[in-house]
Amino acid sequence: MEKIPNRKEIIDRRALVLAISEIAEQHAPSSFEFRRDVLKQLKVTFDNGNKAVEKRFLQTNKGRATMYAQCFLVDQLIRTIYDAATQYVYRLSNPTSEEKLSLVAVGGYGRGELAPYSDVDLLFLFPYKQTPWCEQVIEFVLYMLWDLGLKVGHSTRNVNECIRLAKKDTTIQTALLEARYVWGDQDMFKEMYRRYLKEVAAGHSREFIEAKLQERKERHERYGNSRYLVEPNIKEGKGGLRDLQTLFWIGKFLHGTTDISRLVELGVFTEKERRKLTKASNFLRSVRCHLHYLTRRPEERITFDVQTELAKRLHYKDHAGTRGVERFMKHYFLVAKDVGDLTRIFCAKLEAEQQKTSRLPIPRLGLGRRKLKGYVVESGRINVEHEDDFKKEPVKMLELFHLAQEKGLDVHPNALRLIRQDLKLINRSVRNDPRANQLFLEMMTSHKDPETTLRRLNEAGVFGRFVPDFGRVVAQMQHDMYHVYTVDEHTIRAIGIVSQIEQGALKEDHPLSHNIMPKIVSRNVLYVAVLIHDIAKGRGGDHSILGAEVAEKLCPRLGLSPSETETVSWLVRYHLAFSGYAFKRDIADPKTVEDFVQIVQSPERLRLxxxxxxxDIRAVGPNVWNGWKGQLLRELYYASETALTGGHISEGRAERAKHYQEELRSQLKGWKKKEIDDHISRFYQSYWIATSNEDRMKHAALMRKADKEKSLFTIETKSDPFRSVTEVIVYTADHPGLFSRITGAMSVSGANIVDAKIHTTTDGMALDTFFIQDSEGKVYDQRGRMKKLRQAIEDTLQGARKPHLEIIDRREASLPSRTEIFKVQPGVILDNKASNTHTVIEVRGRDRPGLLAGLTRTLFNLSLSISSAHIATYGERAVDVFYVKDSFGLKITNKVKLASIEKKLLAALSDGTEKQKISTPAKKAAGGGS
Structure with a gap:
């Protein structure tokens, strides 16, 4: 451990020992009073020491020094407790050779680094077999530590057991590698460690390294296999502290040292790399200490609810277009990236040693060495022939990755190391080089896994240097619960998804996209648009508009024609339009399709x-895409395609309604003419336009059966796993507030409504269709849920249940959600242009249980009838859209009434839970996507 200044400020062990000796004079060491008073004294000392260490840390932000100080504090406590046990409670006047004990720190504690709330890992080492005296002392020490509130991971072994188990178990082998003597019999510890180095470590470096690298790989897979998760695990995640520790474990096993300066002398790292490693290590340790102090527990995940406070404590301030918390997280991801670079460098050094020594620390991945177009291929990885190749010809930095992709090779760590050193050579001249741009475009649009190649380019730093606009979003996160990855990782994943769709790998998930891919005229346009669609995020303006401007400059450089450039720019400008119209507008309303087609203008643009x-949606995160979203996009696509290819979807409304009526007449087999006439006359024109032929047939059968049985309340349900939705049709007598009551019943039953259609018949019946999902975005039909939902709706309609009161009670009784740290500005947009027949109300706010039920209840109290509702959530944000009419069946045009609607909906959004300032957005958002 490093030298700790003013140690007595943390703990004065001499004073503590004196205080315990005074307690021993007052009480018999075997008495309850002795233990009570000793524990009390230890607690005071421990609390004061913790406060001193924390105070120093908050003044300096030095995590490494804090971990050493915390370790020193615990060391002194353990030594004092052990001495109290052996000198007072279980004192031996004439100990035998077996009555010896050595207290050994292992794991992180053994390394001398103890985060504020981390576990204390102790090994109690005894000579041959455990004696009653050993057991008593161990028990005394452990109980005292537990009573102090420490979490102790302990093992009790003799020297032979340590060696035997270390040979079999890599975890024990690693723990003992960092073993450190704390107190007790020092000779026994020295003997154990001497035997460990001789019998366990010597000659077994190959097996150890293989095991640690495999362990690292499995750990990465468990923790998301990406260092760009927006809630990373600082200890176990990719690019975290455990990766650094793995390097030190291997270094110590091979070279017998964890001293970075010594590893530089041995040629493992350069001086520049040493500085980078030390910087990364110090940053991660400081963040971890802040995380522990902030949460008051051994928290290792940097969750959304602590990120803002961490950023403040580490002095990250808001800049134009970027919040302090986003700057902090960007720094974190860049540090994690550096850790990945250092890992590859270290592995390269190991491989170089493999070729020089017979010890073979790492197995070869392949045999033979051959030349390939001016490069060298060894062990299945491509490398440069000469160390100065990139300096002579910087374009080779791109050519190397291009060749690796073409031939299915990995890139040699040595080449990556040289690239990192020569990145500054990728300047304006290289960026404007036609050959360099051709190589980049070919890699991005290749049929051979462009995602992996682009990720390698990004990891090496080449991507951001060659496309500086992309470099600005590398490691940039968005502080919300919708986006799972950083902007650069999201973009690379999106390109990978386009490639998978094109190759047919996602045919079952995205059948329409798969079918239209061959019809797309320019693949280059599509791939470049995906590259640029989020490239302007974090600039303080509308990233769609700013990104379109980037496209106009970047596309010609990449070799795209003026026509292709215009299309890419348009795609970036409107990349949120498709999801916005599909998820937030009523696709059955002709005006929705008409407005969308006005934007799209051509079938090719529609396909792209x-x-x-x-x-874009699928690359946001693992659980963002579902079948219902796919269904909405397909419906809008087909309706728009019809309009763009000569169909008149918004014309001839009356004629179309009449056509659909005649179509139904011909399909209702077994019905009498009067029955058919009566059924058709029950619906207004809007019903025929807004429903499909399949729905009309289904409704006719349901209504006929219910009417024959004189049922006052009918529910029919059907789940569609492909669309990830359960359809619920409710047929009952219409009355004011029906829709609001049903949504309330669904809310208290745990069903999430994603869409709803409301139809009222001419004879006063309601035919309402709801599309619902469970909390995970899947069908709502598991474990008898539908039976409970049906009962909840029936009880609500009969007045036996009051869902709006249940929702309030549940909210008051529930624990605060970590989503509450997100500030979502409530907003209400009243739009009379989006539909020819309805006023469209878009409501935005922070999502919470019962939000939809509260909004629909407010609309009912405003005497508005809802014709359709479209519900979307983006992490913590909810965007609900309602198509409404007034009590006379007309649009709402009165300014006073519109103002009242806005005011009361904003109040419903707040409902005592939103503590933010409430205002109405100045303009309508595009919405959707990411």
């Missing part, structure tokens, strides 16, 4: 925009 939208 669909695939871009699918890739």
């Amino acid at each position: 925009l669909l695939v871009l939208t699918v890739a």
Whole structure:
């Protein structure tokens, strides 16, 4: 451990020992009073020491020094407790050779680094077999530590057991590698460690390294296999502290040292790399200490609810277009990236040693060495022939990755190391080089796994240097619960998804996108648009508009024609339009399709925009895409395609309604003419336009059966796993507030409504269709849920249940959610242009249980009838859209009434839970996607 200044400020062990000796004079060491008073004294000392260490840390932000100080504090406590046990409670006047004990720190504690709330890992080492005296002392020490509130991971072994188990178990082998003598019999510890180095470590470096690298790989897979998760695990995640520790474990096993300066002398790292490693190590340790102090527990995950406070404590301030918390997380991801670079460098050094020594620390991945187009291929990885190749010809930095992709090779760590050193050579001249741009475009649009190649380019730093606009979003996160990855990782994943759709790998998930891909005229346009669609995030303006401007400059450089450049710019400008119209507008309303077609204007753009939208949504995170979203996108696509290819979807409303009526007449087999006439006359024109032929047939059968049985309340349900939705049709007598009551019943039953259609018949019946999902975005039909939902709706309609009161009670009784740290500005947009027949109300706010039920209840109290509702959530944000009419069946045009609607909906959004300032957005958002 490093030298700790003013140690007595943390703990004065001499004073503590004196205080315990005074307690021993007052009480018999075997008495309850002795233990009570000793524990009390230890607690005071421990609390004061913790406060001193924390105070120093908050003044300096030095995590490494804090971990050493915390370790020193615990060391002194353990030594004092052991001495109290052996000198007072279990004192031996004439100990035998077996009555010896050595207290050994292992794991992180053994390394001398103890985060504020981390576990204390102790090994109690005894000579041959455990004696009653050993057991008593161990028990005394452990109980005292537990009573102090420490979490102790302990093992009790003799020297032979340590060696035997270390040979069999890599975890024990690693723990003992960092073993450190704390107190007790020092000779026994020295003997154990001497035997460990001789019998366990010597000659077994190959097996150890293989095991640690495999362990690292499995750990990465468990923790998301990406260092760009927006809630990373600082200890176990990719690019975290455990990766650094793995390097030190291997270094110590091979070279017998964890001293970075010594590893530089041995040629493992350069001086520049040493500085980078030390910087990364110090940053991660400081963040971890802040995380522990902030949460008051051994928390290792940097969750959303602590990120803002961590950023403040580490002095990250808001800048134009970027919040302090986003700057902090960007720094974190860049540090994690550096850790990945250092890992590859270290592995390269190991491989070089492999070729020089017979010890073979790492197995070869392949045999033979051959030349390939001016490069060298060894062990299945491509490398440069000469160390100065990149300096002579910087374009080779791109050519190397291009060749690796073409031939299915990995890139040699040595080449990556040289690239990192020569990145500054990628300047304006290289960026404007036609050959360099051709190589980049070919890699991005290749049929051979462009995602992996682009990720390698990004990891090496080449991507951001060659496309500086992309470099600005490398490691940039968005502080919300919708986006799972950083912007650069999201973009690379989106390109990978487009490639998978094109190759047919996602045919079952995205059948329409798969089918239209061959019809797309320019693949280059699509791939470049995906590259640029989020490239302007974090600039303080509308990233769609700013990104379109980037496209106009970047596309010609990449070799795209003026026509292709215009299309890419348009795609970036409107990349959120498809999802916005599909998820937030009523697709059955002709005005929705009419407005969308006005934006799209051509079938080719429609195809491009669909695939871009699918890739964009799917690349947001693992659970964002579902079948219902796919269904909405397909419906809008087909309706728009019809309009763009000569169909008149918004014309001839009365004629179309009449056509659908005649179509139904011909399909209702077994019905009498009067029955058919009566059924058709029960619906208004809007019903025939807004429903499909399949729905009309289904409704006719349901209504006929219910009417024959004189049922006052009928529910029919059907789940569609492909669309990830359960359809619920409710047929009952219409009355004011019906829709609001049903949504309330669904809310208290745990069903999430994603869409709803409301139809009222001429004879006063309601035919309401709801599309619902469970909390995970899947069908709502598991474990008898539908039976409970049906009962909840029936009880609510009969007045036996009051869902709006249940929702309030549940909210008051529930624990605060970590989503509450997100500030979502409530907003209400009243739009009379989006539909020819309805006023469209878009409501935005922070999502919470019962939000939809509260909004629909407010609309009912405002005497508005809802014709359809479209519900979307983006992490913590909810965007609900309602198509409404007034009590006379007309649009709402009165300014006073519109103002009242806005005011009361904003109040419903707040409902005592939103503590933010409430205002109405100045303009309508595009919405959707990411």
